Amino acid sequence: FTEDVAGKVVLITGASSGIGESLAYEYAKRGASLVLAARREKSLQEVAERARDLGATDVVVVRADVSKVEDCRRIVDQAINHFGRLDHLVNNAGITAVAMLEEIEDITDFRAIMDINFWGYVYMTKFALPYLRNSNGRIIVLSSSASWLSTPRMSIYNASKAAISQFYETLRVEIGQDVGITLVTPGFIESELTQGKIMNKEGKHIVDQDMRDVQVNVIPIMNVESCAKAIVRGATRGERYVTEPTWFKVTYFW
Ligand code: NDP
Numbered sequence: 682f683t684e685d686v687a688g689k690v691v692l693i694t695g696a697s698s699g700i701g702e703s704l705a706y707e708y709a710k711r712g713a714s715l716v717l718a719a720r721r722e723k724s725l726q727e728v729a730e731r732a733r734d735l736g737a738t739d740v741v742v743v744r745a746d747v748s749k750v751e752d753c754r755r756i757v758d759q760a761i762n763h764f765g766r767l768d769h770l771v772n773n774a775g776i777t778a779v780a781m782l783e784e785i786e787d788i789t790d791f792r793a794i795m796d797i798n799f800w801g802y803v804y805m806t807k808f809a810l811p812y813l814r815n816s817n818g819r820i821i822v823l824s825s826s827a828s829w830l831s832t833p834r835m836s837i838y839n840a841s842k843a844a845i846s847q848f849y850e851t852l853r854v855e856i857g858q859d860v861g862i863t864l865v866t867p868g869f870i871e872s873e874l875t876q877g878k879i880m881n882k883e884g885k886h887i888v889d890q891d892m893r894d895v896q897v898n899v900i901p902i903m904n905v906e907s908c909a910k911a912i913v914r915g916a917t918r919g920e921r922y923v924t925e926p927t928w929f930k931v932t933y934f935w
Pocket of ligand 1: 694695696697698699700701718719720721722724745746747748773774775776797823824825826827866867868869870871872873874875880
């Protein structure tokens with residue numbers, strides 16, 4: 682069985698770059714209607730334009746910060762106001778930061794990882810759930826192989842991914858009869874995240890040199906396009922897990 686998503690409504694967080702952007706194009710090629718959310722509106726508009734060219738039925742762009750509960754409520758409200766339904770929620774927006782715990786100067790800076798990678802997913806799921814129940818929809822979750830790896834300098838990121846995986850494994854027991862959950866655990870994919878591009882405290886996107894230095898020691902094993910293809914294939918087949926054999930072959934030289 683492969684679900685036909687033509688005309689269905691797919692909400693993707695973190696659609697302004699990387700895996701989320703490629704997911705927008707994969708769904709667009711299948712004729713889905715899209716709600717694209719992230720903080721960079723201009724990038725989202727560019728993604729929306731390309732998605733329309735590729736075959737998306739309709740595209741709505743929402744500038745929002747998923748670490749803020751009211752923004753998450755607004756994303757779902759806008760989706761429902763415009764389309765009246767929601768079929769797939771793709772929780773993808775995520776950040777990372779790298780440092781040995783002992784070297785972190787202000788530990789509170791690292792709370793943002795949990796606010797976005799954990800709470801952002803939880804808020805989105807909470808507000809989308811009534812509509813996903815109505816449509817017998819699906820939640821696609823970008824967790825990570827980091828949820829089971831013990832890579833130094835990434836303890837807080839890895840913990841955020843382990844936490845979100847366990848959140849959805851438990852939610853599956855609560856809602857799995859009515860709403861599907863596809864848990865995705867990629868390895869190292871070349872993207873802004875793995876190139877060290879971050880939003881700084883002033884709200885500007887910059888390259889974090891520490892992160893860049895760590896990431897150059899890791900071998901990228903897949904591009905965002907093939908990652909997105911694997912995800913949409915798995916989601917439309919109703920798979921509970923999407924993982925690729927190569928994703929287990931992450932090689933770190935730390
Ligand atoms: P990117 O940095 O390219 O994409 C991250 C996306 O999230 C961007 O669109 C960014 O947009 C958005 N985002 C970040 N913070 C927020 C926020 N507070 N509110 C709304 N949107 C936000 O990275 P990837 O594509 O690589 O990452 C996508 C997901 O895949 C993440 O959850 C990541 O952890 C996961 N993943 C990535 C792997 C990899 O190797 N690349 C491996 C395993 C998992 P903007 O800045 O405009 O808000």
